[in-house]
Every structure is written in structure tokens, then in C-alpha cells.
Amino acid sequence: LPIDLVDVIGDFADHGLFSRASRGTTMPELLASIILHNGGALITGGPGTGKTVLEKAIIAEAKRVSPHLRIITCAQTHAACRLMPNGETLAHVLHHEMYGNVAETLLIVDEASMIGLGAWSVIAEWKLLGCIIVVLGDFEGQFLPIADSYGPDIRVDKLDIMRQVANSLHVKLTVPKRFEEAHFAWVMSKYPLADGPFTEAHAAEVRARFPYRGEPIDLYIAISHRDRRSLNALANERDRHGGVLVRCVPASGANLPQDMWLRPGMVLLGCSRSCAVITNGVPYAVLEATQHVVKVKMVPEYRRDLTLSVKQGKAREREALNAARQEQELVLSHAQASKWLRLPYCVTYRSAQGITARNKRVMLMSLDKRAFDVRSLIVGTSRVTNAALLHVATANQERDLLASCPAVPEPPTSPPSEAPASEDD
Numbered sequence: 143l144p145i146d147l148v149d150v151i152g153d154f155a156d157h158g159l160f161s162r163a164s165r166g167t168t169m170p171e172l173l174a175s176i177i178l179h180n181g182g183a184l185i186t187g188g189p190g191t192g193k194t195v196l197e198k199a200i201i202a203e204a205k206r207v208s209p210h211l212r213i214i215t216c217a218q219t220h221a222a223c224r225l226m227p228n229g230e231t232l233a234h235v236l237h238h239e240m241y242g243n244v245a246e247t248l249l250i251v252d253e254a255s256m257i258g259l260g261a262w263s264v265i266a267e268w269k270l271l272g273c274i275i276v277v278l279g280d281f282e283g284q285f286l287p288i289a290d291s292y293g294p295d296i297r298v299d300k301l302d303i304m305r306q307v308a309n310s311l312h313v314k315l316t317v318p319k320r321f322e323e324a325h326f327a328w329v330m331s332k333y334p335l336a337d338g339p340f341t342e343a344h345a346a347e348v349r350a351r352f353p354y355r356g357e358p359i360d361l362y363i364a365i366s367h368r369d370r371r372s373l374n375a376l377a378n379e380r381d382r383h384g385g386v387l388v389r390c391v392p393a394s395g396a397n398l399p400q401d402m403w404l405r406p407g408m409v410l411l412g413c414s415r416s417c418a419v420i421t422n423g424v425p426y427a428v429l430e431a432t433q434h435v436v437k438v439k440m441v442p443e444y445r446r447d448l449t450l451s452v453k454q455g456k457a458r459e460r461e462a463l464n465a466a467r468q469e470q471e472l473v474l475s476h477a478q479a480s481k482w483l484r485l486p487y488c489v490t491y492r493s494a495q496g497i498t499a500r501n502k503r504v505m506l507m508s509l510d511k512r513a514f515d516v517r518s519l520i521v522g523t524s525r526v527t528n529a530a531l532l533h534v535a536t537a538n539q540e541r542d543l544l545a546s547c548p549a550v551p552e553p554p555t556s557p558p559s560e561a562p563a564s565e566d567d
Contacts, residue, residue, distance in 0.1 A: 168199075170192070170195050170196050170198075170199035171199055171202075171203065173196055173199070173313060174196065174199040174200040174202070174203040174204075175203055175207075176311075177200055177276060177311065177313065178200065178203055178204055178207065178208075178248075178274070180309050180311045181274055181309045182269070182274050182275045182276055182277075182307065182308050182309040182311065183276055183277070183308050183309065183311040183312070183313050184277045184299060184304055184307070184308035184311070184312045184313070185197075185276065185277065185278045185279075185313045185314075185315065186278075186279060186280060186281060186282070186299065186312070186313075186314050186315070187280065187314060187315030187316060188280060188282075188283065188315075188316070188318070188326065188329065188330050188333070188524070189280070189283075189321070189326075189329070189524040190318050190319050190320040190321045190326065190498075190524075190527070191315035191316060191317060191318060191319060192315050192317070192319045193252075193278045193315060194225070195319070196278075196313075196315070197215075197226070197250060197252065197276075197278060198227065200248075200250065200276055201213060201215070201227055201248075201250070204248050208248075210246060211246055211247070211248050211274075212246060212247045212248070213247075213248045213250070214230070214235055214239075214247060214248070214249050214250070215227055215228060215229045215230070215250045215252070216229060216230045216231060216232045216234070216235045216249070216250070216251055216252070217229060217231065217232065217251070217252040217253045218231070218232050218253050218256040218257055219231070219253065219256070219422075219423055219496070220412075220421050220422045220423050220424060221421075221422070221423030221424050221444070221496055222252055222253045222496050223252070224421065224424055224444040224446065225443070225444065225496075226250070226252055227446075228446055229252075229446070232251065232257060232261060235249075236261060236264055239268070242267065242268060242271050244268045244271050244272065244273040245271060245272035245273070246272065247268075247272075247273045247274070248273075248274045248276070249265070249268065249273050249274070249275045249276070250275075250276045250278070251265070251275065251276070251277050251278065251279075252278045252279070253278075253279055253284075253495075253496065254277045254278060254279030254281070254298075254299075255279045255280055255281045255284045255285065255286055255287075255299075256279075256284070256285060256286070256287055256495075257287065257298075258287040259287075259298065262298060262303055262304075262307070263303070265307060266303050266306060266307050269306060269307050275307050275308070276308075277304070277307060277308060279299070281297050281298065281299040282297075282333045282336055283329075283332070283333045283336050283517065283520040283521075283524075284495060284517065284520070284521060285491075285492055285495055285517055285521065286517075320498070320527050321524075321527050322527065322528055322529065324529065325523075325526075325527075325528065325529040325532075328351070328523075328529075329520060329523050329524050332516060332519060332520050332523075333520065335516045336516050336517050336520060337516070337517075338516060339515075339516075340509075340514055340515045340516050340518075340519065344516070344519070345509045345510070348506075348509065348519065348523070348534050349509070349534045349535075349536055351529075351534075352506075352523075352529065352532045352533050352534045353533065353534070354505060354533035354534065354535050354536070354539055355533075357503055357533060358503065359377075359503050359504070359505045359533070360487075360499070360502035360503045360504070361486075361487065361488070361489070361499050361502050361503070361504045361505070361525075362377075362487060362488035362489075362504075362505050362507055363488070363489060363490070363491055363494050363504065363505070363506050363507060363522050363525070364488055364489075364490060364491075364507040364508050365490065365491060365507070365508035365511045365513050365514055365518070366490075366508065366511070367396050367397060367398065367490065369488070369507060369508065369544060370488045370489065370490055371398065371400050371488075371550045372544055372547035372548075372550055373487060373488035373507075373543075373544075373547060374400065374484075374485035374486075374487050374488045375400060375401075375485075375547055375548050375550045376487075376543075376546065376547040376548065377485070377487035377488070378402060378403050378485055378487065379403075379548070381403045381404070381405055381408060382403045384405050385403035385404055385405040385431065386403070386404050386405065386431040386432060386433060386436075387401060387402070387403055388401065388402045388403075388404055388431075388436065388476045388479050388480055389401055389476065389480065390402075390480050390553040391477050391480040391481050391553065391554075392553060392554040392555060393481070393553045393554075393555070394555050397413055397484065398552070398553055399413075399480045399481065399484065399553055400485070400550055400553070401550075402479075402480070402483075402485055404428050404431040404436060404479070405428065405431055406428055406429060406430055406431065407427070407428065408427070408428040408486075409425045409426065409427050409428070409441065409486055410425070410426050410428060410438065410483040410484060410485065410486060411423065411424070411425055411426075411483065411484045411485075411486050411489070411493075412424045412425070412426060412482060412483065412484075413481075413482055413483065413484045414481075414482045419468065419472065419474075419478070419482065420468070420472070420482040420483065421440070421444075421468055423493065424440060424441075424444045425440070425441045425443075425444065425486065426438040426439060426440055426441065426472075426483065427439055427440075427441055429471060434475070434476070435473050435474060435475060435476075436473075436474045436475075436476065436478075436479040436483075437471060437472065437473050437474075438471075438472050438474065438479075438483070439469075439470070439471045439472065440468065440469045445469045446469070491508075491514075491518045491521055491522060494521060494522065494525055495521050497525055498525065498527065499525045499526055499531075500527065501531070502526070502531065503531050503532075503533065504522075504525055504526050504531060504532050504533070505533045505534070505535055506519075506522040506523070506532070506533070506534045506535070507535055507540055508540075509534065509535075509537075510537055510540075
């Protein structure tokens with residue numbers, strides 16, 4: 143049965159969470175205390191509302207009040223979990239904890255809207271085994287699972303399984319922390335339309351609000367990989383002077399490689415199925431590019447702080463060592479660089495989720511594509527913190543821009559087992 147809200151508030155008050163002594167704490171610290179005392183929660187909110195700040199406050203509070211508690215942080219993608227304190231992919235966590243030894247464990251799950259129903263059924267079982275579960279996500283506006291979803295009219299955050307996982311506590315964050323208020327309000331106004339059709343009227347409104355007048359663009363966001371490769375080739379031309387050409391290797395699949403002009407200071411995106419050397423979806427800075435090798439290093443924002451959480455077991459220790467090796471300077475052959483790295487000037491909408499393009503001009507493409515929907519619009523428009531840096535191409539501008547792109551030949555095909563992969567495959 144649903145817990146009566148009055149009883150919940152009264153219980154929190156009995157434990158001093160609203161006492162005079164607690165008034166000196168910050169709001170994230172107070173919410174962290176409430177969530178841990180409740181035994182878990184569902185935390186939702188639009189982009190930039192402080193979900194990550196609250197997540198770190200929960201970890202700090204758990205270490206303070208329950209030092210014996212084992213803490214596991216995870217997300218669906220490699221890029222998202224790399225931004226969490228000592229984060230792991232959900233697939234790794236489900237594998238390592240397959241026997242359900244999760245008593246006295248705090249499990250924090252981020253980017254929850256991307257997780258399929260099968261994984262939630264396992265996580266719900268862990269709740270019965272004594273695991274404290276905190277779920278963070280944006281189910282209303284972000285992308286839902288590609289497969290294993292709940293149906294067009296069903297969201298997991300509205301199901302009873304989530305109420306049980308979150309111990310009947312839903313914390314909804316609504317105040318923007320890093321966005322200008324007017325742009326945040328406009329993005330949030332599209333949330334009620336997220337599951338409806340994207341119409342010509344929507345496209346006209348967006349193009350009128352964020353017009354493109356020839357400004358230099360730092361990041362393009364498109365639907366198809368064909369457009370991604372074309373726009374990457376166009377933007378990569380400016381790095382040709384003083385750069386080294388890395389030819390693409392045989393490949394097959396969706397996220398195909400292409401010829402790249404590389405020079406020190408560039409940032410490339412990891413694209414690796416195994417993640418044995420390069421982590422999928424994570425940015426790498428180019429340190430040196432010669433006629434024979436390319437030296438890269440993971441950007442600091444995505445490096446893990448292994449002191450923030452304790453991993454138990456030899457398998458997890460080996461993974462931590464491997465993760466540390468991936469953060470060191472890596473020396474790749476041209477073939478390895480082509481296979482495992484991608485140009486960053488244009489990404490697909492699904493790859494863009496989770497990216498914050500600070501101080502970059504962003505152009506949204508593909509509004510006339512059949513696969514473009516309102517969730518694509520929300521994800522695209524919420525990548526910038528300032529509306530003045532966002533532009534939407536008209537149909538004619540997009541056609542002319544793609545026509546100006548240099549021809550990008552398809553790489554030679556390779557057997558599927560050797561093909562590079564990304565989160566979009």
C-alpha cells in the first residue's frame with residue numbers, strides 16, 4: 143500500500159532531519175539524508191537541475207553515516223558511468239552480482255530512462271535482498287530503451303516496480319543550475335509533447351526560435367551516420383593544415399570509420415566494442431600524431447577517482463587496474479586509431495545524450511527525417527546552456543551544407559566480428 147505522506151514527514155522529523163541543527167546543511171545534504179533514511183529513492187528532473195550534485199551528496203552522506211556500506215555506481219553506457227564516482231556499466235554490475243550478494247549495498251543507477259525492463263526486474267529482486275537503491279534519470283524527455291522497452295504508452299517510472307525499488311519516495315528536481323532560465327523553461331515546455339508526433343509546426347517554431355545565419359559551428363547533431371560522416375569530413379578540413387592523415391581501415395556496421403586529419407590538441411571519441419584499450423563513447427585528446435603512431439589520453443573529466451568508492455573482489459580489482467591503464471597515455475597504430483576513434487564534430491542524437499556543449503555553437507540537423515521525434519528535439523536543444531549558441535538548420539540550409547561536404551567513400555568491408563561498434567550500433 144502507498145505510504146501516507148504525513149507519516150513519512152513525521153518519521154523524518156522524529157529522526158531530526160528537520161531540526162534546528164539540520165538547518166545549516168545545504169539542500170543536497172538534507173535530501174541525501176532523507177533519501178538514505180528512506181532506504182532509496184527515484185530522483186528525476188530535467189537537464190542541469192542538479193541530479194549529479196545530489197548523487198555525490200548521497201555518496202558522501204552514506205560514507206559518513208554508514209562507513210560499512212558498499213557503494214556501487216552504474217549507468218547504461220560507458221560514457222555516462224565514467225562521469226560517476228568510480229562508475230561501472232550496468233552490464234558489468236549485473237554480471238558481477240549475479241548471485242545476489244547485495245545486502246548492505248548502496249546501488250546508484252544513473253541515466254535510468256535508457257535501461258530495459260529485463261534489467262529492472264533483476265534490480266527489483268536486489269531490493270528484496272537488502273540493497274538500497276537510488277535511481278536517477280529523466281524519463282519524461284530523454285531517450286527510452288531501443289529494445290526491451292515497456293510499450294509506447296508505458297513508462298517504467300510510473301510502474302509499481304519502480305515504486306518498490308525507490309521505497310515510495312520520488313524526488314523531482316525542477317530548478318535549473320547550469321542553464322539560463324528562459325531556455326530551460328522553453329525546453330521543459332516540450333516535455334508534455336515528448337511521446338507525441340513531431341509536426342511541421344514544431345519544426346517551424348524551432349527554426350524560427352534558433353535561426354542559423356552563417357555562424358561557425360563547433361558541433362553538429364544529426365540522425366544518420368551517413369550525415370555524421372559527411373559533416374565530420376567537412377569540419378575536419380580545417381585541421382588538415384599541419385595534420386597527419388590516418389586512413390580508415392576495413393569495417394562494417396553503422397558507426398563506420400573515415401579518413402581523419404589528426405594533430406595535437408584535437409579531441410576524438412572512443413568507439414570500441416570490447417573497451418579493452420579504448421573506452422566506448424569517451425573523449426580522448428590527441429597528444430601527438432606522426433606518420434606511424436597516434437598518442438592519445440582520456441580527457442580529465444572522464445578519469446575515475448578510485449578513492450571515492452571501494453570495489454570488492456579480485457575481478458573488480460582487475461577491472462580497476464584495466465580502467466587505470468585506459469586513462470594513461472596510449473600509443474596507437476594508424477589502424478588502431480581508425481578502428482577505435484571517431485571525429486567529434488558531428489554526433490548522432492543518441493550519442494549526444496549526456497553531452498553538455500559548454501561554450502560551443504551547436505547546430506541541429508535532420509528535423510525533416512522520419513526518425514526525428516520530440517525526444518530528439520529535447521535532447522538536441524538541451525545540449526547547450528545558452529540559447530544564443532544553438533542553431534537549427536532549415537531544409538534548404540541543410541541540403542546546401544550536405545552538398546558542400548567532401549565525398550566520403552565507404553571503407554572496405556570486413557567480417558562482422560572485426561567491425562568496430564559504438565553505442566549507436
